[in-house]
Amino acid sequence: MTLSTLWVLAEPAGETFTSTSLELLSHARTLAADVAAITWGAGGSLAAVAGEYGATTLYDVGDLQGALPGVPVAAAIAALVAAGAPADILIPASYDGRDVAGRLSARLDRPVLTNVTGLSDDGGLVTEHPVFGGSLTVKAKFTAEGPGIFVIRAKSFPVDASGGAPANVVAAPAGDTGATGTARIETSHVEERSGPKLEDATVVVSGGRGLGEAGAYSMIEEIAKLLHGAAGASRAIVDAGWVPYSHQVGQTGKTVKPLVYVACGISGATQHMVGMKGSKNIVAINKDADAPIFQIADLGIVGDVHKVLPALIDALKARA
Amino acid sequence: MNIVVCVKQIPDPAAPQSFDSSNNLNRSGKLILDEADTYGVEMALQLADKAGGGDVTVVSMGSGADVAGLRNALAMGATKAVIVSDDSLRGSDALSTAKVLAKVIAREPFDLVLAATESSDGYTGTTPVQLAELLGLPSITFAKAVSIEGGGVKVSRQTEEGYDEVTAPLPAVVTVTAGVVEPRYASFKGIMAAKSKPLEVLSVADLGLEGHVGAVGAREEIVAVVAAETRQAGEKYVDEGDGAEKVVAFLESIKVL
Numbered sequence: 001m002t003l004s005t006l007w008v009l010a011e012p013a014g015e016t017f018t019s020t021s022l023e024l025l026s027h028a029r030t031l032a033a034d035v036a037a038i039t040w041g042a043g044g045s046l047a048a049v050a051g052e053y054g055a056t057t058l059y060d061v062g063d064l065q066g067a068l069p070g071v072p073v074a075a076a077i078a079a080l081v082a083a084g085a086p087a088d089i090l091i092p093a094s095y096d097g098r099d100v101a102g103r104l105s106a107r108l109d110r111p112v113l114t115n116v117t118g119l120s121d122d123g124g125l126v127t128e129h130p131v132f133g134g135s136l137t138v139k140a141k142f143t144a145e146g147p148g149i150f151v152i153r154a155k156s157f158p159v160d161a162s163g164g165a166p167a168n169v170v171a172a173p174a175g176d177t178g179a180t181g182t183a184r185i186e187t188s189h190v191e192e193r194s195g196p197k198l199e200d201a202t203v204v205v206s207g208g209r210g211l212g213e214a215g216a217y218s219m220i221e222e223i224a225k226l227l228h229g230a231a232g233a234s235r236a237i238v239d240a241g242w243v244p245y246s247h248q249v250g251q252t253g254k255t256v257k258p259l260v261y262v263a264c265g266i267s268g269a270t271q272h273m274v275g276m277k278g279s280k281n282i283v284a285i286n287k288d289a290d291a292p293i294f295q296i297a298d299l300g301i302v303g304d305v306h307k308v309l310p311a312l313i314d315a316l317k318a319r320a
Numbered sequence: 321m322n323i324v325v326c327v328k329q330i331p332d333p334a335a336p337q338s339f340d341s342s343n344n345l346n347r348s349g350k351l352i353l354d355e356a357d358t359y360g361v362e363m364a365l366q367l368a369d370k371a372g373g374g375d376v377t378v379v380s381m382g383s384g385a386d387v388a389g390l391r392n393a394l395a396m397g398a399t400k401a402v403i404v405s406d407d408s409l410r411g412s413d414a415l416s417t418a419k420v421l422a423k424v425i426a427r428e429p430f431d432l433v434l435a436a437t438e439s440s441d442g443y444t445g446t447t448p449v450q451l452a453e454l455l456g457l458p459s460i461t462f463a464k465a466v467s468i469e470g471g472g473v474k475v476s477r478q479t480e481e482g483y484d485e486v487t488a489p490l491p492a493v494v495t496v497t498a499g500v501v502e503p504r505y506a507s508f509k510g511i512m513a514a515k516s517k518p519l520e521v522l523s524v525a526d527l528g529l530e531g532h533v534g535a536v537g538a539r540e541e542i543v544a545v546v547a548a549e550t551r552q553a554g555e556k557y558v559d560e561g562d563g564a565e566k567v568v569a570f571l572e573s574i575k576v577l
Contacts, residue, residue: 018480068460068477068486070449095462095478102414102449111413111539114444126543132337137548144539151446183458183488186474191482203576227576239355239498245464245478251443252356252498260576262567271333271440277551281574283567289558296551299570303559311564319568319577 002121003032005086007077007147009097010050010058012043019200020092020154022053027157028090029054031121036086037167040064040073050167053159058167061174070099071181072174078107080172081147088125088148101151103180113140114151115251125150133270134277154199155257155278191246196230198247202259203229204279206249207237208272210265210286210305214242219309220264226316232256232276234266250275265305268293285309321371321468323364324425325378325398326435326448327357329389333440342535343542344411345441351382353389356436358396358503359496363466364434365397366501371468375399377428381420383410387519394514395506401517406524411535414442418450419537423527426455432473433493437462452493459493460486464500 006028010021037055044060061076105112118128142148207220224231233247250272261279284297294300329351390401438445452459462478
């Protein structure tokens with residue numbers, strides 16, 4: 001263990017931190033002698049959780065008073081770095097995490113490595129990034145003065161509680177962020193969701209262009225519900241406006257690693273494969289026998305989703 | 321209302337991709353406008369239209385001389401295009417890209433900068449926010465909807481649970497997710513008109529950034545490119561009315577049912 005200190009951005013999510021934050025805290029502990037978490041808002045009261053996953057210090061940026069987190073949290077981290085820099089900073093690849101990373105990179109004039117799915121210590125951190133649909137892995141490192149900024153994808157590391165004592169909470173105010181910090185959250189809207197979150201589900205059923213039209217996506221949702229799973233989508237139908245971005249699985253969307261992934265009418269573009277090829281089992285239904293998705297499917301059905309899916313819905317209903 | 325749209329010309333994602341000898345993405349083939357950027361261009365055209373007019377300027381950076389993707393944006397209706405094109409930009413990282421774009425964008429007054437959430441070749445996804453910081457502006461990322469209200473921008477921003485309504489004063493940087501608007505196809509008239517629209521080509525020296533961008537400015541290096549673990553294909557059946565049964569049997573075998 002050559003690294004002295006790693007800092008991890010720990011995003012608050014109700015009574016705990018987001019699962020990716022916990023994954024990063026768990027992994028950081030295997031790489032560095034000391035781990036500190038950086039949080040804001042409700043996260044400031046999570047000293048016990050931070051300690052449980054291995055952080056000795058919890059830097060609390062405090063109440064953001066409605067500001068989008070990116071600017072104030074990056075400002076607070078920059079101030080902490082000026083007072084004493086860690087070896088590196090690990091940030092979850094999330095909506096707010098990516099904002100923090102971009103802002104911090106420009107503030108510190110340090111590069112950032114994103115889409116990281118593996119991180120090991122070889123006299124300094126070496127990253128892994130899947131490219132070309134996950135067929136190749138690029139390993140990279142920073143060559144200049146630290147701290148390096150790493151943005152890490154969900155599900156890259158297992159969560160492992162250390163059972164540590166509550167972290168020592170240290171206030172880390174953002175200070176004045178001027179014009180950059182003027183983006184304000186006016187209202188928050190929670191969309192109704194039945195069943196598990198896409199990234200936590202043990203079953204993910206996804207639809208793609210092969211569905212033919214937006215209305216056919218309801219079959220995907222129905223099968224997902226019958227299997228107590230979550231409904232996902234390929235980039236093609238998100239781009240087409242059929243389903244919201246939050247459903248997207250792939251390079252530009254979410255990484256999922258369910259017990260089983262059922263790809264319906266998805267050809268298997270490289271951009272999609274990288275987000276789901278870590279699934280334990282893969283079932284593919286597609287009318288094109290040469291679709292790349294079949295190369296990674298444990299069970300491939302060459303057939304029309306408009307015939308197979310209604311039959312599958314009937315079969316699952318009959319068992320319910 | 322003057323709007324800048326950051327766009328990228330990329331190798332066709334549908335074509336096989338490879339690295340060159342320096343482990344940069346091989347960009348020697350024909351480059352196209354990143355489809356992810358067409359949403360920003362369309363959004364800019366709609367917002368300028370609603371505001372009663374103004375310039376939509378597309379700004380880009382690249383190491384080659386290709387401008388077909390920019391012509392495509394002009395054919396959609398953008399007013400003008402600026403590209404920083406220079407061999408020394410090869411190997412630039414996201415922060416260097418942001419530095420180049422910031423220099424270009426700061427040359428002229430603007431109200432709003434739009435960009436995609438990430439490019440479809442490099443997927444770094446930090447350039448727009450780095451750009452906002454360098455320009456000293458607020459940013460709102462992952463927009464599902466964008467409107468101009470009372471001298472500011474109002475955005476429905478994607479969140480894990482749904483979306484937030486977020487506001488910021490102008491000028492600001494906003495990144496748009498795909499699918500937010502339906503990008504128009506360039507009409508024949510648009511394609512003809514694009515040929516005579518201003519397209520400015522700048523060098524790194526024009527911006528005074530020599531030695532700060534490209535591989536020199538990246539401060540990161542690829543130490544290895546290795547084959548990833550592969551998955552083996554399993555059983556494949558042609559559906560003969562029994563496809564659903566086979567799926568059910570498989571789900572039973574892994575105890576999902």
